[in-house]
Amino acid sequence: MNLLKLLNKTKSSKAQIHHNSMSNKKNITYLLGAGASAKSLPTVAGLPDAIHAMKATVNNKSKVFVYDKSITGQEAAYLAQVIDELEYLYTISGTEQTIDSYAKTLYLRGGSNKELNRLKIILSIYFTLEQAYSPVDVRYRSFFQKILTRENDQLKLPANVNILSWNYDYQMELALSNIASYEQAKDLDDFINVYPRSGTSKLTPGFSLFKLNGSACSFSNDNGFERNILRASYKDVRIDGKISHLHINDSDERVLYKRIAQYYESYLKGAYPSMHFAWENDPLAATTRTFAKMATANFTQVLVVIGYSFPDFNDQIDRSILPSMKGLEKIYIQDPSDYVAERFQEIVPPLKLKNAYHDLVPVQKTNTDSFFIPSDL
Numbered sequence: 001m002n003l004l005k006l007l008n009k010t011k012s013s014k015a016q017i018h019h020n021s022m023s024n025k026k027n028i029t030y031l032l033g034a035g036a037s038a039k040s041l042p043t044v045a046g047l048p049d050a051i052h053a054m055k056a057t058v059n060n061k062s063k064v065f066v067y068d069k070s071i072t073g074q075e076a077a078y079l080a081q082v083i084d085e086l087e088y089l090y091t092i093s094g095t096e097q098t099i100d101s102y103a104k105t106l107y108l109r110g111g112s113n114k115e116l117n118r119l120k121i122i123l124s125i126y127f128t129l130e131q132a133y134s135p136v137d138v139r140y141r142s143f144f145q146k147i148l149t150r151e152n153d154q155l156k157l158p159a160n161v162n163i164l165s166w167n168y169d170y171q172m173e174l175a176l177s178n179i180a181s182y183e184q185a186k187d188l189d190d191f192i193n194v195y196p197r198s199g200t201s202k203l204t205p206g207f208s209l210f211k212l213n214g215s216a217c218s219f220s221n222d223n224g225f226e227r228n229i230l231r232a233s234y235k236d237v238r239i240d241g242k243i244s245h246l247h248i249n250d251s252d253e254r255v256l257y258k259r260i261a262q263y264y265e266s267y268l269k270g271a272y273p274s275m276h277f278a279w280e281n282d283p284l285a286a287t288t289r290t291f292a293k294m295a296t297a298n299f300t301q302v303l304v305v306i307g308y309s310f311p312d313f314n315d316q317i318d319r320s321i322l323p324s325m326k327g328l329e330k331i332y333i334q335d336p337s338d339y340v341a342e343r344f345q346e347i348v349p350p351l352k353l354k355n356a357y358h359d360l361v362p363v364q365k366t367n368t369d370s371f372f373i374p375s376d377l
Contacts, residue, residue, distance in 0.1 A: 025160045026329070026376035029300040032165040035307020035335065036371070040137035041130055041169055048094040054129050055086035061257060070254045075261035082264050085122040092119070099123065100313055103277050120273040124216040125260055127169055132256055140175030143371045148179065155180055157192070157207035158377065162299065164292050164321070165209065166314060168216045168275040172209060195288045196274070203291045210292035212317065214285055217263075218274035278314045289317055297324035302374050305333045305362075310343040318347050331362040334372045338364070 034043060042050040062079045065071040071079070089099075096102040099119070106116040149156045165172065177188055189197045193208040196215075267273075276285040303325060310318060333341050341362045365372045 025158070026301040026374070027160045027299045027327075028162075028302045028304060028374060028377055029296045029325070030161070030163045030371075031303065031305045031308055032163065032167060033306070033308025034167060035309075035368070036139070036165075037137050037167055037169050037171045038307060039139060040134050040171060041127070044098055047099070048090060050130065051086060051090040051093055051126060054126060054133075055083055055090060057133070058086065058129065058257075058260075059083050061253070065254055065257055071258055071261065075258055078261040078264045078268075079257060082122070082125060082260060085118070086126065089119070089122045089126060100277060100311070104279060104313065107277070107279060117267075117272050120275055121264070121267045124168075124218070124273050124275055125263060127216040128260070128263075129256075131170060131174065136174045136178065137171050139369075139371050140171050141178055143373070144176050144179055146373055147377065155191070159206045161207050161377065162292075162295050163209045164212060164296065166212050166278075166308060168211065168213045170215065170217060195291050196284050201287075203294055208291075208295055210288055210295070212285070212289055212292060212314075213277065214273075214275040214282075214288070216273075216275045278317055289321070293321045293324055296321065298326060300325040301327050302330045302376050303328060303332070304372055304374065305331070305335070305340070305344065306371055307335065307368075309335075309337075309340055310347060315347070322347055328360060330374070330376070331360060332365055332372055332374065333362045334365040334368060336366045336368060340364075 034041075058079065062071075062076060062083070066073075066076045092102050093099055103116060103119055106119060107113070109115075147158055147161065149158075163172070173188060173192065173194070176192060180188070180191070186198075193204055193206055195208065195210045274284070276282045303322075331344075333344060335341075341364050344362055
């Protein structure tokens, strides 16, 4: 399954929402960074080339869809603006140290944050397109294949697992939708217990995914939190693999471009993106981060860090959440670089001084072919 399929075909089977009760297991928290999606999405070094290539793709596809009249003139005009904005994003990615650093500059300038919202909108659009044309990182799929169980014809996620993710991509949701069949994205959101999500104002126990920076592909307005590009189904706009290697239903791709145009139109009419940066004081993001701390503070016995380098921009939140894990017994860091373990220990000294685990040393896992799963799970 992928991000650009089954627009007119839905499956009636649904995995019902249940979570495992596993009192004999350790309580495990995963902390994910960009490296956890690196087999699907470009990292900082590869971002300029990837954005430039995507701009060319959108430009070429738009011309085709205008010619065959599968998109309206107004939609074509919005897509033309998207192409210009991709050029803007490409310039930033090639001239700034990181897009995050440029975003921080825009934030510090204050004012209406119009330019920051502009950056976040095109970043959301770019990541939507990138995930449409790239396969889901196979490690997410493998992870869910290993931890999911089925009892009484119901899928169950382990209740002793929480996931904190700094990524605003949809890799985890897409991977799970490859395994379970859902007609509505809300069903999947509820099953995975993702935060933030529409209509959720309290913390629910059990398996949870806390997206600390929110999600790309979504927008907010005066009517609340709503997903626009993906609409009701994660299966609406997906391609299983590289576009050059597939025979794709053309109508599916046309719908994707229509929705990109609609998303950009929403932005021009006053909607604002539902992805955030760590330093923003957004109420939705703040609530998610508070829930993440509440869910993991007295819960976590095993911490698994994957693909996360503890960047300075996230430092304040990391120093709030991690030291609150008072019951830590084991720490695993899955990364080939020694730097990550060293950086982690710069953040956790307050934790080690406050409890009996003052001699707790992270165990490094250098093999990144699959996500590490502790035997305690």
